[in-house]
Amino acid sequence: MKRIGIVRETKNPPDRRAALDPEQCRRLMDDYPEVEITVQPSNLRCFKDDEYAALGINVAEDLTKCHVLFGVKEVRLDALLPGKTYFFFSHTAKEQPYNRDLLRAVVDKRIRLIDYEYLTREDQRVVAFGRWAGLVGAYNGLRGWGLRTRRYELRSAHDCFDLQELLAELDKVRLDKERITVTGGGRVAGGALEILDAAGVPHRKPEDFLSHQYPHAVQTRLDPWHYTRRTDGKSFDFEHFISQPEDYESAFDPYGKRTDLFIPCHYWDPRSPVMVTRRHLESGTFPIRLVADISCDIGEPIASTLRASTIAEPFYGYDTSTATETAPFEPNAVTVMAVDNLPGELPRDAATDFGEALLRNVLPELLDDKESAMLARATIADKGSLTPPYAYLEGYLAGRS
Template sequence: MSSPHLWLRHETRSTERRAPLVPHDAARLVADGVRVTVEESPQRVFGIEAYRTGGCEVAPAGSWVDAPDDAYVLGIKELPDAPTELRHTHIFFGHAYKGQEGAGALLRRFTAGGGTLLDLEYLTVDGRRVIAFGYWAGYVGASLGVLAARGRLEPLHPMEKAELDALVRSAGADGMSALVIGAQGRSGIGALDALVAAGTVLDGWDREDTRELDHQAILEHELLVNCVLSTTPQEAFVRPEDLDADRALRVVADVTCDVTSEHNLVPVNTSITSWEEPARRVADTPALDVIAVDNLPSLLPREASVAFSADLVPLVPSLAGRRGPWAAAAAAYRDAQTVRTA
């Protein structure tokens, strides 16, 4: 079976600087006989020359629309609105299988063009994800939560981990009560690491702790970090009636950011927040802010990209045959299309 042709596209979102495949890993794939084409990008944290030096072919930004039919178009975040018909196999986070905003329109584009979405979120083995940006999403989300709780959260910009850590230390989080829900997952572990480093008084809950929710215990923490990705209905962590309750809770860092899904566990917020205004005030007396930035790891684009790419590379040999996790992703796409057309 021939090796796949990976086509790394430019990300059109201005705040997205990550790369799912970093230069040194791309060079490894090229050395193993994989054809890798990389689009030029003015914002990607890794320069194009680093890819070229590793043997990758270089193409203009947005040229994936004219890529060979057998190219696998690799990205992270949403596609541009055109073309309306998608004929390639695309690999990215589509956020299209749980009724999210725009999900139907995206799936119709694949149907119209005969293409396929291999959603990175659904690369699984025995139901468990094998690749994710989760650790850094949790780390950044918790860090921003600390800054917001101390009134130090400003418009975001990409940075190195040392800079973010210094900002959090200067905020003075010693003694802040914080709760991470979903503490045993990738995002939860990242959040715990950030909050331990910040000096918070920390609790971590996971599945067993949320079977019967103790809402009062949640409200007794100044900061809640939600790292739970829910695929089935369950009780919300922060309900509309909690806004008027006597509570210590002042900030929710919604790392999962499933805001337009019916499974939103923080339904007091129903839309993402931006890099310009990363927190949204959802209650005034007492105050409650929600952080719901949907590309948190891009705040630390270098660290997040290196970790993600290292997990992706071992999966590439099984891509052309749709084996292993790729088979699970393909099945998830077929199921989503069946539901949409039923």
């Protein structure tokens, strides 16, 4: 018998998502009769305990007999069970200081940690909430713009039952001549563009965005070769950019000077160039009035992102003269939306979509008796040690970096 557990989310602020919905749990058990699933009870999860129980899924507090445990966000340290295999987004592989103790606990408890973010096939992630982050983040950006300009009011995304209800809200959007810039080319940016398209914002090529005036709102999307350039003057090379981002400098200024609402959706390596500095905002070089920072990297590459915000309070202000936090809609402030768990605002839709990807791409590999190269690539720690691909985290683990 292979026992799988669905953990109760323990991160604060709470996340309402689950790795698998009730129907997916039932389907997995039907397809693999040797699998038994136990769901830890939760009064916050978007799927009720009774929804699991109604389909014959065991709902119980004790997961100690489970071999593999699935969560979504980081697991609280005192909730980690020694010697288990865990799947969750750990946010440790980029040496995030706030999760150093989490990785230490994983190693100390001899846990096998498999991070969803690094489950890849042919260099493409196989499970992700990225589209949902883009959808909700761009929606929040438009909601914030309405609150800032007082032209319209949208309901909070988490007050919408599902995506269809959220999309219906966009009929209320009233824009003027705003210029909206989106960065990135992956699932996150794709989700953001879905929202802008649904709001009726026409798309323009980057070169036209720079050279034309428009009597209406427009959006453009930038790839890395638009917002960075090589310092040695050579042509942009994407593979080189990924491996050696320190050899590039920002080329964002022409776009920043023509942007009112900025929606960053790109992956940022700490070695990459900074895009929006304190000086850009203090001097008025960039007229940006709202940043819907879906990427949510604190401090850099966008100076106004001082901290992550929450679903309950998604907006804060960045005072351009003092570079400190202020009220979100002050006239001299940049409004910042930096919620770091955006898919949690549409938890049922996002969780079901994520669970389908797990069933399709990950669970067959897990339940196969053969060694899985994909799972190995995503295993950060196992049996009390970091795995070879993540050995670079030794200094981070020891507190030296």
